[in-house]
Amino acid sequence: MFSPLVTFPALYIATLLMLAGSGLFTTYIGLRLTEQGVGDFWVGGLMAAYYLGLVFGGKLGHRLIANVGHIRSYVACAGGATVTVLVHVLTDHLGVWLVMRFVMGIMMMNQYMVIESWLNEQSENHQRGKVFAGYMIAVDMGLVVGQGLLAVHPALDYKPLILVAICFASCLIPIAMTRRVHPAKLIAAPLDLKFFWQRVPQSLVTIFAAGLMVGAFYGLAPVYASRNGLDTAQSSLFVGICIVAGFCSQWPLGWLSDRFDRCKLIRGNAVLLCLAAIPMWGLYTLPYHLLLATGFLTGMLLFTLYPLAVAFANDHVESERRVELSAMLLTTYGVGACIGPLLSGALMNQFGPGMFYILVSVYAVILVLWVQPRFVTGEHRLDEAPLHHVAMPDTVSPMAATLDPRVDEVPEALMVDAPPSIGPSTDSPPDEKTKGQ
Template sequence: MFSPLVTFPALYFATLLMLAGSGLFSTYMGLRLTQEGAGDLWVGGLMAAYYFGLVCGGKFGHRLIASFGHIRSYVACAGIATVVVLLHALIDSLAIWMALRFVLGAVMMNQYMVIESWLNEQAESHQRGKVFAGYMVAVDLGLVLGQGLLALSPALDYKPLLLVAICFASCLIPLAMTRRVHPAKLVAAPLEIGFFWKRVPQSLGTIFVAGLMVGAFYGLAPVYASRNGLDTAQSSLFVGICIVAGFCAQWPLGWLSDRVNRSWLIRGNALLLCIAAAPMWGLIQLPYWALLGNGFVTGMLLFTLYPLAVALANDHVEQPRRVALSAMLLTTYGVGACIGPLFAGALMRHYGPGMFYMLVSAYAVMLIFWVQPKRVTGMHRVDEAPLHHVAMPETVSPMSATLDPRVEEVPEDLVVDAPPSIGRSDGSPDQAN
């Protein structure tokens, strides 16, 4: 029986180490800046710069891989990421840190693209579901492991930075030692923004709002926890619990998604998220166990909006365009993740940490009004819909679209990074899903 863990151990282990470093670094920076009184706006700005680097890194990554190959570009970017992290121990300028976060996002996008294109090319079509599931486990497990590393080394000195640098440097080892055949060069193709906006506007809106919330979460959830009296270990546990909750909820929600109208499910998810976030507005003082409990529930609802919206969009887009669709959804998510931390950080700076979850509730209300099941006409619903729900991690590159088992045949032109093009005329404006 095919076992992706046995077949792709180097790629999965490299992913786990890379995400462990990234998760640890994001939480550490939020807590350290809070401790030093830098302000929530700076914390949000640093996270926004990272996501902006991810969005811009697609084009940079494509050219780097095309010029130097997969392993060489991965080694170069992992080396740059290690240097960037260590520079934080030598430089205390927040403006320079913001530039470094942008660079880190750009080089990590290249690393995502290398691993995902490698997995896609060497996984047979009937194996992609298992390969993608294994990749998702590695991503989420890495993020949780990063929180655990911070809990084991809670002092907000330079030691956590050394752990991050060790993770980023260590992810070089499994990839450099692999004996697997290198994948072929990547080919870029344009995004059809106009077409997808006409065809799946409700899915795009949901993805954008999910980006606003999740982008702000990774940067500002540690700040929220710290401002509520939690120490470093407790704050990292709080963030880890939220991530674990989202991971655990993906498969049960997928089972429900295959049996319930997905538009109504997104609205129900948004309604429950609005209610679940209310106790964390700061109007009442919650004990530690209640913060963890509410964090678990909100994490379940928050981290499942993205895969629900992806499943709804795939139900209304034909097979040949699904790779392009996934790239479009990831780009939309990235733009939301750039804006979310800045906006949330600015409001938290003036109105306190509870504003973070007030914003979560406000965004959820926006989704309740935006997602209108009655406006989904079914005009472009594909014959095999509803497609099987697939659990999706948000921290991926457009190359991960080709691993999605809903994509039966991968087109020769993989949508990676090219400038957007005008949508085609066959999109229907009344298909609002």
């Protein structure tokens, strides 16, 4: 029986170490700046710079991989990420930190693309679901391990930065030592905003709102916890609990998604998220255990909007355009994740930490109003829809779509000189005039 954990240990270990460093780094920055009295707007700005780097990295990464190959580009970017972290040890200048976060986003996106394209080419079509599940487990476990490292070493001195640098340097080892065949070179997937806005507008708005919320969460949830009187270890536990909640809810949600109308599920999720966030508004002080419980509930709902919207979009887009769809959705998500931390940080700085979850409720209300079954025409709904729901982590590159078992073959736009076992799709994209979902 095929076991991805046995077949791809090097790639999964590298992913876990990479995300452990990234998760620790993000939480550390928020808590460190809060301790120093830096405004929440700056904290949000640093997170926005990181997501902006991810967006730019999606374009630059293809060129780098095409020019020097997968291992060399991964080694270069892992080394660059390590240097970027160590620069934070040398200076506290916020302008330098802002630039470094942007650079970090570019480095991380390239690393995502290397691992995801590698996993795709080394797995056959019938294996993609298990391979992607293993990758998602590695991503979420890495984020949780990062929070655990900060809980074990709660002092906000330079030592957590050394731990981050160790994680980024360590993820080089399994990649450099692997004996697996290198994947083929890649070129960027095209983006057709007009086509996708006409075809899947409700999914795009949901993805954008998810980016607003999740982007703000990673940067400002530690700040929210700290401003509510939690120490470093408690704040990292709060963030970790929220991430674990999102991970645990993916498979039950997938079961529901395959059996009920996905548009109604997105709307219902938004209603529940709006209500669940109300106790976190700061109207009254929550005990620590109740804060963790409420954070767990909101995390379950917050981190499931993205995979629901992706599944809903795939129901209305042909298989030959699904990698392009993934690129469009992740670009939309990245733009939202750039804006979200800035907006949340500015309002938290002005009106207090409770504005973080007030905004979550506001975004959820917008989704309730926008995503309605009566707006779904069903004109372009595929005959085989609903397609099997696939749990999707939000920290991936457009190449993750090639691991999605809903994609039967890898489109030619993403593969150059591919081996015969992964033949490119020869079907041309539909050129019919499109309307709404």
